[in-house]
Amino acid sequence: MKMIIVDDERIGREGLLDFIDWSRDYGIKIVGTAANGQEGYELYRSVRPDIVLTDIKMPIMSGIEMAEKIRAGDKIVKIVFLSAYSDFTYAQKALKTRIDDYLLKPVEEAELRKMMDRIADEKMEQTRRDYCKKYFVDILAGKPDLCVQLREYSFQVFLLGKEPVPKIDGHGLWLMEFHDGANVGIAKYESGEEAVWNGRSAREVFGFCYAGRCVDRPEEIRRSYNEAVLSQYFGSFWELEELEYSQIVKLREQWGRHEAEMQHELVKLANDIRAAISGCDRSRVEAAVHRTMRYLAQNQGIDPASIEDFIMRLVTRIAEEFHDNETRNSLWELRVSLQGRNQFRKIKGILIDWLINLTDTQEEKRKQSETSIVQRVIQIIEEEYERDIGLRTIAERVYLSPNYLGNIFRNATGMYFIDYLARHRMKKATELLLSGPDKVTKIGEAVGIPNTSYFSSLFKKTFGITPKEYRRNNQKQQ
Structure with missing residues (x-):
């Protein structure tokens, strides 16, 4: 081992040189001395010692400053501070520099030897570890x-x-x-x-x-x-x-043998999830994801890339149902999110979040579509109320089943289609009754109810009086 001594007092430097037999007792060669921190740092850079024995208070550059510069690029070299009694508090602060030890001046031989024994043991252990490390790396190579x-x-x-x-x-x-x-x-x-x-x-x-x-x-x-x-x-x-690893090999073989079964399961799971998304049923979507992950968990230990591939095939099949750029973009984002995920349960969370988001998106689109359809139906009623129209005929025109159209219409307006149509016709009937002398029969035909008896009955049910009474009462008021 090599050591340098840094001390601004010549007597101190020379005294340490001969204080003990460094070479005989510890196998240490003193390769240089310096009178201040600046010289000490230059000497360190020149000879690269294993141990630096240094005073703290010195001109030009202190021992602490020198140690900080050394430590910035060398975490292994042993640094020992020498400190007078009056500098003890200063030395304690210097411990933040990650020094290995300090000795109080005047140095006692017993304390110096105790410290050197420890440092020598540490260096020997480090040498042994370095040798073992090299041997280990050589074995691997x-x-x-x-x-x-x-x-x-x-x-x-x-x-x-x-x-x-x-x-x-x-x-x-x-x-x-x-x-x-x-x-x-x-x-x-x-x-x-x-x-x-x-x-x-x-x-x-x-x-x-x-x-x-x-x-x-x-x-x-x-x-x-x-x-x-x-x-x-x-x-x-x-x-x-x-x-x-032998378990992984077996799982890969099983995974390959069961490809047809897995494809069948993938189609089944995709259909279940697509149906749940189309129905905007979040709980059903989550339940389907749990079934998917339980199925995949049967292959614990398989390559994570195989899991990612299965999931991407699954969601790609699901996304085929929804032909829009937003879904395609989110599919790409999902692939990016899955890459590098280091735990199966995290993938599960990502998949649930993506599918729930897709469900919410489809629900919002469905609501927008339903709103547009209901608005179209109301427009047809307002423009064609005098014709023979009904739920079935309008459903055919908007390409929906009568039941589905009736449900979304009621959800949007709070009324059954037939009641909404009747109310609108009665409203138009009151306008005609007050705007001209046409007979009740003609007014009924004008609002799409040619059956006079039914028209009068519906009118009375709506307003509590007959069409004639309604006209007469309003004429008196005028």
Whole structure:
């Protein structure tokens, strides 16, 4: 290990040089000294030491300023502050610079050795970890010389938890390293030995366990690792704490064999959902989505892309019912929303939201259409009331069934069609009774009711008096 000493007092620098036998006791080589923080920083950049032993208060640049500059680009180098008693509070503030330790001046040999023992142990552990990390990476890369040494073994890779564990070894594994955000464990088996380490008990320690398949050659360890990574991705998607890649392979085979059955189920689900949307029945839509997701959940562990593909085929089939740009645009937005979703239940929520939104859109369009139709029917009544018109004849003209037209007309006006038509005819009849001397028979014919008896009866039912009485009463008032 290399160390530099930074102190503005020459006696302090020289005293530390000979204070202990750095080389013999700790394997440390002092590669330079500096009289202030600026010189110390330049020296650090030049020799890249493992340890920086520095005073705090110095001219030009303080030890704290120097440490901050060093720390900005180097998180590994060990930095130790030297502080006089009067500077103790100052030194405490300096801890924010993420230094590794500090010593009070005058330095006691016992304290210095205690600190150096700890730093030496940490550096040795870091060196060991660096070596293990390199060895691990070389194993994953299939380095030829290592593969030759490991030819008689088979291997299996596991991804275990998301936090580093204190010890690399143990847990029944040959190697374990924190790599790419997970504890990667490699089990090693003698040739012909059954792969028995399945990692289930490890869930109590790590929280989850995802495994690649066992491989017979060290060059294939990378493949097992990639499979473990996929197992982790699939397992996270399905919120499974344990998944082995061999299970994924089986599920893919089953998925492929059941394609015809799945297509039948897809058509059935699409028809159910389309009917619910057309009926603007939100609860029925949600129930159909729950059935869809229960069906897909039978394949826990399958590739999330297969789930996304099934859902996109489903919604595309649903959207075929509704030919408009708005639906086509929302279909594209749905595809974007589904991409990269890392949990099955989140996809379920997205699908429900999209279908409910589609239902609401169709309901709004239906209401607008119904309003337009009712307005058209009222226009026909106002323009053709004197003709022989009825619900059936008008329904044919607006291309609806009489029952459906009658329902939307009543919902919009609060009246049955026949009552609305009768009221309008009676209103026109009163106008004719007051505007001229025509007989009741002729007025009845003029408003579309040629049967005089029925006309008089309907008029009296509406106004409480006969047509003649209505005319006579209003003439007296005039």
